[in-house]
Amino acid sequence: MKKRFLAVLLTVVMAFSAIYGAEGCREVFAATTPYSTHGRLSVKGTKLVDKNGKTIRLQGISTHGLAWFPQYVNKAAFKTLRDKWNVNLIRLAMYTAEYGGYTSGGKANMESLVENGVKYASSLGMYVIIDWHILSDGNPLTHQSEAVDFFTRMAKKYKNNGHVIYEICNEPNGCEWKDVKEYANKVIPAIRKYDKKAVILVGSTTWSQDLDKVADSPLKYKKNIMYTCHFYAATHKQWLRDRVSAAIKKGIPVFISEFSICDASGNGAIDKAEADAWMKFIKKNNISCVAWALDNKAETCSLIKADCAKTSGWKNSDLTDTGKYIKKAYTAK
Ligand code: IDC
Numbered sequence: 001m002k003k004r005f006l007a008v009l010l011t012v013v014m015a016f017s018a019i020y021g022a023e024g025c026r027e028v029f030a031a032t033t034p035y036s037t038h039g040r041l042s043v044k045g046t047k048l049v050d051k052n053g054k055t056i057r058l059q060g061i062s063t064h065g066l067a068w069f070p071q072y073v074n075k076a077a078f079k080t081l082r083d084k085w086n087v088n089l090i091r092l093a094m095y096t097a098e099y100g101g102y103t104s105g106g107k108a109n110m111e112s113l114v115e116n117g118v119k120y121a122s123s124l125g126m127y128v129i130i131d132w133h134i135l136s137d138g139n140p141l142t143h144q145s146e147a148v149d150f151f152t153r154m155a156k157k158y159k160n161n162g163h164v165i166y167e168i169c170n171e172p173n174g175c176e177w178k179d180v181k182e183y184a185n186k187v188i189p190a191i192r193k194y195d196k197k198a199v200i201l202v203g204s205t206t207w208s209q210d211l212d213k214v215a216d217s218p219l220k221y222k223k224n225i226m227y228t229c230h231f232y233a234a235t236h237k238q239w240l241r242d243r244v245s246a247a248i249k250k251g252i253p254v255f256i257s258e259f260s261i262c263d264a265s266g267n268g269a270i271d272k273a274e275a276d277a278w279m280k281f282i283k284k285n286n287i288s289c290v291a292w293a294l295d296n297k298a299e300t301c302s303l304i305k306a307d308c309a310k311t312s313g314w315k316n317s318d319l320t321d322t323g324k325y326i327k328k329a330y331t332a333k
Helices: 002-029 034-038 075-085 102-123 140-158 177-192 211-216 238-249 272-284 321-331
Strands: 042-044 047-049 059-063 089-095 127-133 164-167 200-202 225-232 254-260 289-294
Touching: 059 075, 059 127, 059 254, 075 102, 075 321, 089 102, 089 289, 102 127, 102 140, 127 140, 140 164, 140 177, 177 200, 211 225, 211 238, 225 238, 238 254, 238 272, 272 321
Parallel strands: 059 089, 059 289, 089 127, 127 164, 164 200, 200 225, 225 254, 254 289
Antiparallel strands: 042 047
């Protein structure tokens, strides 16, 4: 009897793997993806919480600019990060003004890479940030109408997809907090028209460091809104951690949607002591964070070595010092 039961069980399992493939089979039965455990996220007080109201800290990796490194938007890459790096979040950095970006001729290509990225991350039960990556176009108002149109369509498309998080302006610079507010006051309702629940991340002036200005004058929108802080450990130190702490004390929910451990140019030496201080701070305060960036460009912040052409399945020897540091920090108990 027991033998017969085992035989039937084996047949069922084999049938599933034949239909879905070994990987698909795992996903069909997946009891343990980040999303199956935590479900739709929301903001409670200053914390990000899961479907059970329990505080959750996301550990993410950002793509480099989608136009420069599209090859890393693939399911096997995301799966490697999920299974070997303990990553539960992918950030899709969709530059606007730079090379091949959304507002510089790359609209269709950008949208299709975002669509694929969201599809791969969702199918692996990972969270995914759609990042409107303003940078040289420092004032978000510059491309406000394009952003409103883009996010309206994204929200319509993904309103039932609880994996998706919207980041509406990567790093405002050369403008005032009132400009960012004016922009957010247009883009947030455009998203909320369709998607009532998704978490929305809002940047601040000086490359998303001015949490003090945010704390003095937050947006009127409160539901599932978080404010981003970006740090590069060799440039942004205790003073920025203090600013984050002060903002949290004033009730501001903070999300570190981009960081690295070198200087703000993305290059220069790693500051290990400051990086350690940040990781300790992040863990202690349960702040979600996203490391920049998944690519093999010859610069310090790249996670993959310049001579490694693999786009998934990296061994430790394929990783830069930054890559090794991030992987270790994310997998540390
Ligand atoms: C950098 C990339 C670099 C690219 C440059 C484009 O690492 O390869 O040539 O952008 O201008 C940020 C930005 C992020 C930057 C990164 C490092 O959000 O786009 O990426 N950085 O300079 N803020 C602080 C640092």
